[in-house]
Amino acid sequence: MAANRLQTIAQHLAVAPAGGPTVRAVPTSGGLSSVPTSQEFRYTVDGGALSHEQRKFYEENGFIVIRNLISDDKLDVYRQHFEAICRGEVTVPGLTIMKDISLVKSKAKLPKDSTSVTKIQSFQDDPVLMGYCADPEILQYVESFSGPNISVAHTMLINKPPDPGSKSSRHPLHQDMYYFPWRPTDRVVCAWTAMEHVDRSNGCLVVLPGSHREGTIKEHGYPQWEGGVNYLYHGILDFDEKTPRVHLEMEKGDTVFFHPILIHGSGMNRTKGFRKAISGHYFQTDSTVIDVTGTVQEKAIRETIQMLLKQRRLGKDHPFNKMSLKDMAVMTTKGRRRVVKGEPLPLQY
Numbered sequence: 001m002a003a004n005r006l007q008t009i010a011q012h013l014a015v016a017p018a019g020g021p022t023v024r025a026v027p028t029s030g031g032l033s034s035v036p037t038s039q040e041f042r043y044t045v046d047g048g049a050l051s052h053e054q055r056k057f058y059e060e061n062g063f064i065v066i067r068n069l070i071s072d073d074k075l076d077v078y079r080q081h082f083e084a085i086c087r088g089e090v091t092v093p094g095l096t097i098m099k100d101i102s103l104v105k106s107k108a109k110l111p112k113d114s115t116s117v118t119k120i121q122s123f124q125d126d127p128v129l130m131g132y133c134a135d136p137e138i139l140q141y142v143e144s145f146s147g148p149n150i151s152v153a154h155t156m157l158i159n160k161p162p163d164p165g166s167k168s169s170r171h172p173l174h175q176d177m178y179y180f181p182w183r184p185t186d187r188v189v190c191a192w193t194a195m196e197h198v199d200r201s202n203g204c205l206v207v208l209p210g211s212h213r214e215g216t217i218k219e220h221g222y223p224q225w226e227g228g229v230n231y232l233y234h235g236i237l238d239f240d241e242k243t244p245r246v247h248l249e250m251e252k253g254d255t256v257f258f259h260p261i262l263i264h265g266s267g268m269n270r271t272k273g274f275r276k277a278i279s280g281h282y283f284q285t286d287s288t289v290i291d292v293t294g295t296v297q298e299k300a301i302r303e304t305i306q307m308l309l310k311q312r313r314l315g316k317d318h319p320f321n322k323m324s325l326k327d328m329a330v331m332t333t334k335g336r337r338r339v340v341k342g343e344p345l346p347l348q349y
């Protein structure tokens with residue numbers, strides 16, 4: 001059965017498949033979908049660019065790869081701009097710049113260029129990189145998941161470094177929804193575009209097809225990896241190692257759209273090059289921000305907010321620290337989300 005499914009997926013991808021504490025259950029369906037859904041489809045809606053067949057594939061598997069969606073020219077502009085940000089020639093308000101844990105631990109003086117940077121995050125105020133998030137080629141597909149009124153947040157350019165021997169270039173298996181207080185879950189989608197050829201040698205994405213249908217956000221935490229784990233790279237704790245995985249080999253410009261409950265991660269980069277990808281998380285503009293206090297998500301949201309406060313050098317006594325988790329989540333969502341298509345509807349909370 002599982003073998004048949006993997007074969008169907010492989011045909012679609014045209015590549016070979018490779019082989020505690022008590023917490024309150026977290027609602028993933030709360031928040032009203034302002035987009036009508038049909039009996040046949042739950043995870044996609046009418047109106048976007050996905051064909052009937054493509055919708056069926058996504059419903060079943062929780063991801064879909066669209067080949068050759070973004071041109072080389074556009075990706076080269078994003079790459080050059082990223083390099084300029086890393087060299088300090090461009091300053092982007094609100095941007096988080098992350099370094100691999102092995103570099104952080106080494107305490108060595110690092111070159112001021114992209115070789116020291118693993119990821120930049122939250123580029124919502126960078127007009128060049130936001131060209132990707134607002135690209136009509138991307139948005140025509142996002143409409144099939146989020147409906148006509150679309151916002152983006154949690155934007156990233158990932159620069160997976162050659163593994164320094166610590167295996168810290170891996171990204172543990174996780175669910176993106178663990179980090180998001182937005183509902184409804186099924187109107188959230190990630191777009192992830194390869195900025196060069198990606199395969200297992202440079203740490204392509206790996207997904208567990210169909211895992212989105214389980215519907216729950218699992219407990220996450222830092223894996224016990226000898227060589228250390230990057231900041232905020234939480235992984236699923238109770239994971240069955242035997243679950244079939246699919247490695248998404250992609251060419252430059254290919255884009256995968258995936259559901260936020262889909263279990264995914266990425267392997268070690270065994271090459272000498274930096275593996276680049278650009279991505280954004282899209283959701284229905286009038287999404288609801290929920291209170292995650294006491295749920296499996298609390299740890300992630302608290303850590304994310306702490307990182308943002310630290311980055312803005314707002315000390316422990318700053319009034320923000322006294323806000324409720326829910327108010328913080330609303331504030332940070334408002335600060336990072338940008339409406340990219342349709343009506344600028346208010347966030348619900």
Ligand SMILES: O=C(O)CCC(=O)C(=O)O
Nearest residue numbers: 158160171264265266277
């Ligand atoms: O690009 C990667 O290596 C993994 C990205 C990812 O899963 C994430 O940042 O949530």
